[in-house]
Amino acid sequence: MSNSDDIWILGINMTKFGKHTDRDVVDLASEAVMAALADGGVTMADMQVLAAGNLMGSGGIGQQIQKQVGQTGIPVYNVSNACATGATALRTAIMSIKAGESDMGLAVGVEKLAGVGLLGGGGRAKKDGNEWEPQGRVGAVTSTDGRIGTDTMPGVFAQVGMEYGHKYGGADFELFARISEKNHAHSTLNPLAAYSKRFTLEEIMGDMMIAYPNTRPMCSANCDGAAAAVVVSGEKLKTLSLEQQRRAVKVSASVLTSDPYQEACQVLPDVNTLTKAAAATAYETAGIGPQDLDLVELHDCFATAELVHYDNLGLCEEGGAVDFFNSGAPWRDGSLPVNVSGGLQSKGHPISATGIANIWEICHHLRGEAGDRQIEGAKVGLAHVIGLGSACGVHILEKSAA
Amino acid sequence: MADTAAPARIPLVDYLVLDDGDPHLVANECTNCGARFFDRRNACASCFGTDFTTVKIATEGTLRTFTIVAFAAPGVEVPFVSGVIDCDGTSVRGNLRNVEPDADHVHTGMELRLTTYSLGTDDHGTEAIGFAFEPIS
Numbered sequence: 001m002s003n004s005d006d007i008w009i010l011g012i013n014m015t016k017f018g019k020h021t022d023r024d025v026v027d028l029a030s031e032a033v034m035a036a037l038a039d040g041g042v043t044m045a046d047m048q049v050l051a052a053g054n055l056m057g058s059g060g061i062g063q064q065i066q067k068q069v070g071q072t073g074i075p076v077y078n079v080s081n082a083c084a085t086g087a088t089a090l091r092t093a094i095m096s097i098k099a100g101e102s103d104m105g106l107a108v109g110v111e112k113l114a115g116v117g118l119l120g121g122g123g124r125a126k127k128d129g130n131e132w133e134p135q136g137r138v139g140a141v142t143s144t145d146g147r148i149g150t151d152t153m154p155g156v157f158a159q160v161g162m163e164y165g166h167k168y169g170g171a172d173f174e175l176f177a178r179i180s181e182k183n184h185a186h187s188t189l190n191p192l193a194a195y196s197k198r199f200t201l202e203e204i205m206g207d208m209m210i211a212y213p214n215t216r217p218m219c220s221a222n223c224d225g226a227a228a229a230v231v232v233s234g235e236k237l238k239t240l241s242l243e244q245q246r247r248a249v250k251v252s253a254s255v256l257t258s259d260p261y262q263e264a265c266q267v268l269p270d271v272n273t274l275t276k277a278a279a280a281t282a283y284e285t286a287g288i289g290p291q292d293l294d295l296v297e298l299h300d301c302f303a304t305a306e307l308v309h310y311d312n313l314g315l316c317e318e319g320g321a322v323d324f325f326n327s328g329a330p331w332r333d334g335s336l337p338v339n340v341s342g343g344l345q346s347k348g349h350p351i352s353a354t355g356i357a358n359i360w361e362i363c364h365h366l367r368g369e370a371g372d373r374q375i376e377g378a379k380v381g382l383a384h385v386i387g388l389g390s391a392c393g394v395h396i397l398e399k400s401a402a
Numbered sequence: 403m404a405d406t407a408a409p410a411r412i413p414l415v416d417y418l419v420l421d422d423g424d425p426h427l428v429a430n431e432c433t434n435c436g437a438r439f440f441d442r443r444n445a446c447a448s449c450f451g452t453d454f455t456t457v458k459i460a461t462e463g464t465l466r467t468f469t470i471v472a473f474a475a476p477g478v479e480v481p482f483v484s485g486v487i488d489c490d491g492t493s494v495r496g497n498l499r500n501v502e503p504d505a506d507h508v509h510t511g512m513e514l515r516l517t518t519y520s521l522g523t524d525d526h527g528t529e530a531i532g533f534a535f536e537p538i539s
Binding site: 147162208213268 | 412413415416417439440441442447466469470473474477480485486491492493494495496521524526530532
């Protein structure tokens with residue numbers, strides 16, 4: 001049963017990810033919000049705080065959503081934390097409850113990214129008049145992207161995975177492609193995924209190369225989508241119906257970290273140290289270990305990223321990510337299923353929605369409502385996201401005992 | 403600098419020093435903890451010290467990781483090899499040149515050295531010089 005200082009997810013929803021040409025970000029966010037409220041059996045009148053995230057839009061998404069679904073004068077926090085924006089919105093609502101300012105709150109993340117193309121990279125051309133003129137922090141006379149390394153996300157995360165391979169061995173093009181093969185296979189059971197096509201290993205390796213070793217299907221899919229969650233204090237939950245209590249999912253840990261300084265972290269983003277720190281804090285807070293997890297949704301923005309996070313989240317021994325994958329563990333019928341939703345590579349990655357959508361996936365299994373892709377008997381799950389810069393969100397969720 | 407003697411060469415970035423015959427990279431090093439930064443800092447990100455000195459970066463190093471970028475923003479020539487080079491303990495971001503941009507020819511652990519190349523000359527006759535790393539043997 002709930003203790004008064006626990007935090008619970010009362011209602012949660014994600015829209016279908018994909019291309020929504022006829023709807024804008026407010027429409028998508030509002031669809032997720034209305035469905036999350038209905039899922040929790042509550043209305044906007046019950047919400048005492050709203051945290052909202054949207055990176056690519058015009059700003060003030062929280063207030064825009066209120067105008068669409070209900071204006072009650074509650075505090076709105078518009079948050080921005082790269083690919084961890086959704087997790088940050090959720091944590092903001094949770095912090096408001098923990099601070100005692102509210103006992104029920106709403107978090108939402110939304111993005112329209114279909115057709116946006118390559119993220120990161122580019123830059124200025126030589127100015128008019130054809131003169132080399134130093135500009136900016138490093139006095140660059142022209143764009144440095146492509147001249148001093150790469151700014152593109154597929155390239156940055158390719159280097160993250162290749163560095164792991166350099167350190168521990170065993171990670172080659174085929175291994176990374178097999179990770180992608182797993183996630184695309186998982187996606188065939190997820191009706192809300194942007195892409196739910198199974199690819200053979202040969203198809204993945206033979207597809208268009210983006211940044212070696214990441215081919216196109218090994219990169220996260222830019223798409224449109226939204227996700228929203230209603231969070232409630234344990235004390236408030238006790239006053240709600242038994243059915244609401246039964247379906248509520250306990251947030252056993254909600255952690256957000258940024259980069260502690262490491263040599264090289266300002267040269268190539270270090271996605272490892274802050275993820276390890278977030279996981280350690282989350283496990284300690286929840287009082288459980290990785291061996292207790294029934295499923296994990298982690299931030300596989302690229303196949304090369306998934307590998308390092310097996311290690312960072314403690315799903316394997318240090319340096320053991322390749323062996324962990326090769327053991328079959330992260331497949332849905334393995335000992336610790338990872339990204340049974342299809343992950344960002346196939347479910348899609350509408351940036352600000354991702355951090356809540358990952359939590360929706362976990363909740364779906366813990367409630368026993370995941371249909372064809374249900375992980376039987378799932379009691380504990382972990383959701384992880386990382387935004388470059390960097391920000392890492394880790395949430396540990398537990399099935400209700402009610 | 404006298405008006406009549408506009409520099410004939412200019413580095414791609416200000417942390418590339420073109421010293422005749424001895425091109426090298428420089429960094430701002432925290433005098434307290436030794437952390438190095440390629441652009442300015444108000445305080446050290448590692449120890450918060452506020453005193454920095456300019457240091458020369460080793461011109462040889464080991465390739466710690468790389469990618470071969472085949473798809474990039476418009477105007478960026480592909481393919482190219484992007485990597486992180488461990489130059490005697492200082493990590494440097496850069497491209498590889500003078501090596502085939504494929505996985506048969508590029509591998510982590512390979513020994514590299516700094517090299518420079520021309521980015522072209524502007525209307526005033528000034529040549530921009532870029533840097534990259536090339537295999538030692």
